[in-house]
Amino acid sequence: MPELIDQSAPIRKSRGDGAVVRDLAQLQAAFANAILDPGMAVPSGLTGPDGRPGARRFAVYRNNVVAGLIETLKAAFPVTCRLVGDEFFAAMARVYVAGEPPRSPIMLDYGAGFSEFIAQFEPAAALPYLRDIARLERSWVEAYHAAEAIPLLPSALARVPPAELPSMRLLLHPSVRIVRSIFPIVAIWQINVDACGTREVNLADGSEDALVTRPDAEVEIRALPVGAAAFIEALLAGSPIVDAMKRGMSVGPCFDLACALTGLFEARAIIGFDRPSRRPGRDA
Structure with missing residues (x-):
């Protein structure tokens, strides 16, 4: 040396x-x-x-x-x-x-x-999609090394009065990342992450947004429905549910709030919530 x-x-x-x-x-x-x-x-x-x-x-x-x-x-x-x-x-x-x-x-x-x-x-x-694939993989790395947190069970929201739900702020897992693309990046990633993948992806299939999380030991990547990426980004920025919903609808009028929330719970991406005029809460 x-x-x-x-x-x-x-x-x-x-x-x-x-x-x-x-x-x-x-x-x-x-x-x-x-x-x-x-x-x-x-x-x-x-x-x-x-x-x-x-x-x-x-x-x-x-x-x-x-x-x-x-x-x-x-x-x-x-x-x-x-x-x-x-x-x-x-x-x-x-x-x-x-x-x-x-x-x-x-x-x-x-x-x-x-x-x-x-x-x-x-x-x-x-x-042209290579940059977005690299963005997705960088998000994978960041999610893998993110802090630990215990996901919230869906039953935790059952005790919240319906009138308070729109103004609630959801707290998301530290590993949550959103990657938006005009290309079908999740499909491209999925068939290439396994060296044996042979299925072809048609770029004409259009845009695909990805949710990256690591609720446990493994990083998970999921394709998001239209408007969900904007909805989740608003939640990450601290917006209440009603404002985040408006962000999602601005991207796609067919944005489904119930579907988006269900998807977040299935991904174990929600770790708590902040009710108006109350302390942040969670339910194990």
């Missing part, structure tokens, strides 16, 4: 601590930039154990870092990778890695902007 030396002239000169810190920061920045850019030379001041510039050792280190980040993306976006193939995905991911180095030591955070990158990646333009 290449070593950052502390014997370079700029750092050993007798100067204020601020200047030394700036020199070290510049050296570290040059190292970080060169790691992700194969066109850059070995940073000045970087040597191997023999005291000579460690070009070969640095190249090995660089390749290992880039390969590791590509594998991280591949693990987080397996369906995206399957849709384009390993070779294309590796090339696409390499471009992303070069422009978007990790900004946190927590690798769970890496790849948050990958779907937006795909949308601008011209070679992927032939698959």
